[in-house]
Amino acid sequence: MLPGAGNGTFGAAVAVPDDGSQPAAVAVADFDGDGSLDLAVSQYYDSYVSLHRGAGTTTFGPPAAHFSSRWSSTIVAADLDGDDLPDLAVGQDYHGPTGSPDVLLVLPNQGPALLGFADEVTLRWPAQCLALSYNVYRGAISELVDANSNGLPDGGYGECLNEIDPDLTDRALLDDEIPTSGDGFFYLATAVELGGEQSLGATSGGFERLSGLPCP
Numbered sequence: 001m002l003p004g005a006g007n008g009t010f011g012a013a014v015a016v017p018d019d020g021s022q023p024a025a026v027a028v029a030d031f032d033g034d035g036s037l038d039l040a041v042s043q044y045y046d047s048y049v050s051l052h053r054g055a056g057t058t059t060f061g062p063p064a065a066h067f068s069s070r071w072s073s074t075i076v077a078a079d080l081d082g083d084d085l086p087d088l089a090v091g092q093d094y095h096g097p098t099g100s101p102d103v104l105l106v107l108p109n110q111g112p113a114l115l116g117f118a119d120e121v122t123l124r125w126p127a128q129c130l131a132l133s134y135n136v137y138r139g140a141i142s143e144l145v146d147a148n149s150n151g152l153p154d155g156g157y158g159e160c161l162n163e164i165d166p167d168l169t170d171r172a173l174l175d176d177e178i179p180t181s182g183d184g185f186f187y188l189a190t191a192v193e194l195g196g197e198q199s200l201g202a203t204s205g206g207f208e209r210l211s212g213l214p215c216p
Contacts, residue, residue: 001013001014001015001016001058001060002014003058014058014059016039016052016060017052017060017061017062022043023041023042023043024042024043024073024074024075025041025042025073025074025075026039026040026041026042026075027039027040027075027076027077027088028040028077029077029086030054030086031051031053031077031086031109032053033085034053035056036053036054036055036056037054038051038052038053038054038060039051039052039054039060040052040075040077040088041075042073042074042075042090048141048184049075049088049090049107050184062181062182073091074090074091075088075089075090075091076088076089080106080108081108083109085109086109087106087107087108087109088106088107088109089104089105089106089107090104090105090106090107091104091105123136123172123173123174123175123187123189124171124172125171125172125189126171127171128191128198130191130193130194131191131192131193131198132192132193132194133191133192134170134171134189134190134191134192135160135162135189135190135192135197135215136160136161136162136173136187136188136189137157137158137159137160137161137187137188137189137190137200137215138158138159138161138175138177138185138186138187139153139155139156139157139158139159139185139186140158140179140180140183140184140185140186141179141183141184141185141186142183143155143158144186150207151203151205151206151207152203152207152209152210156210157186157188157200157209157210158186158187158188160215161173161175162215173189175187188200188201188209192215197215
């Protein structure tokens, strides 16, 4: 960040606390309603949106909220639902060989709770032909470690969340678990047919994803 002097010139660069991510774009607005501007940052390769609360000076706090997503390349702040609170529109793309199509994601601001995703997230996915139910996995982004360099995370893709959503036939799941500070969650949803659980898809490198702790 370059602090302005009010006369067309700027001072020395001030670093914003980072968590080792790869920022792609920034949106500026008062997201938490405290009168100071905050920063919403889309992370490209690390697949989430982070939010830095402003102190009303040239300093910003560390990432306070994360929303797990696909690679996010653009982000815009605006009051999209007419409630006088700045929301976020995030452009997401995926360059893997078997990825789902590019999407535009809207994150509504829920007041002091910040954009909703600080406290809960509702996952939704399209219907899969022949699916009888769906399995959902959740894991921490920090656990996506590939120490053996085989193209897959050593610990798999997290835990099964079916126990928190007893209606296995729907195509949505509400998760109010909050990740630890400086981390975020990723999610995978897969269809279950007569023959059992179907594929978790493939990574951007073409490796088939394997679940670490299969759903019962």
